[in-house]
Amino acid sequence: xxxxxxxxxxxxxxxARRLGAAGWxxxxxxxxxxxxxxxxxxxxxxxxxxxxxxxxxxxxxxxxTALVAEVTERLGRIAVLVANATGPQPEIPLEKLTWRDHxxxxxxxxxxxxxxxxxxxxxxxxxxxxxxxxxxxxxxxxALPEYSAYTAAKAAQIGLTRCWARELGPFGITxxxxxxxxxxxxxxxxxxxxxxxxxxxxVPLGRIGRPEDVAAAVAFLASEEAAYITGERIVVSGxxxxx
Numbered sequence: 001x002x003x004x005x006x007x008x009x010x011x012x013x014x015x016a017r018r019l020g021a022a023g024w025x026x027x028x029x030x031x032x033x034x035x036x037x038x039x040x041x042x043x044x045x046x047x048x049x050x051x052x053x054x055x056x057x058x059x060x061x062x063x064x065t066a067l068v069a070e071v072t073e074r075l076g077r078i079a080v081l082v083a084n085a086t087g088p089q090p091e092i093p094l095e096k097l098t099w100r101d102h103x104x105x106x107x108x109x110x111x112x113x114x115x116x117x118x119x120x121x122x123x124x125x126x127x128x129x130x131x132x133x134x135x136x137x138x139x140x141x142x143a144l145p146e147y148s149a150y151t152a153a154k155a156a157q158i159g160l161t162r163c164w165a166r167e168l169g170p171f172g173i174t175x176x177x178x179x180x181x182x183x184x185x186x187x188x189x190x191x192x193x194x195x196x197x198x199x200x201x202x203v204p205l206g207r208i209g210r211p212e213d214v215a216a217a218v219a220f221l222a223s224e225e226a227a228y229i230t231g232e233r234i235v236v237s238g239x240x241x242x243x
Contacts, residue, residue: 001026003029003068005058005082005084008053009185019082022222027074029056058112081116081130083135086108102153132173137150161233165232176229179233180214181241204242
């Protein structure tokens, strides 16, 4: 079965639905949006799949431990972990940047994936393999001004992916990252037509990305077809970050 964190809306919801359609039982994790998580789980069940919603703050060690235990008890041993949960990504100029700003990003993109990986690792080792898939960002290539804390944390996430791939490969566990470009979801509801057009102008494929584009990449990495792929970072941006 598959655990998708931060799956009550946005990219996480699309990923959960796609994995459900691919035949995975899906644990839909959420922190505060219970209605959204139940809706996603309900959509998966309505399509003939198996899913349930699970509340947990995945930056909290005790809650992560309890989450994995509950998911395993209700749905079975976790074979696929998708570390998708995220928080606010404020624009902060260097003059105002604090260590707390850095820590806020590291909580989601270093601490949380670490806690989750540690919690699912015994089960994956016991079953002889598994998939850990991190959701990154193309912001590392874009180097946007005033996003240095977010970018630094996302860069650290790449390092985790690569190191864990080497460390866990002998156990049959692959570790990869899907790095989306700008994929408008609920948090981008205030994006203007001009902003969307300006971004799209730099995309070789000539369109803005969709959550389903990211979900397809995740589903592939979770599948048997990707069994010999590890330590990789797949950028899903329509070519926006081509050098």
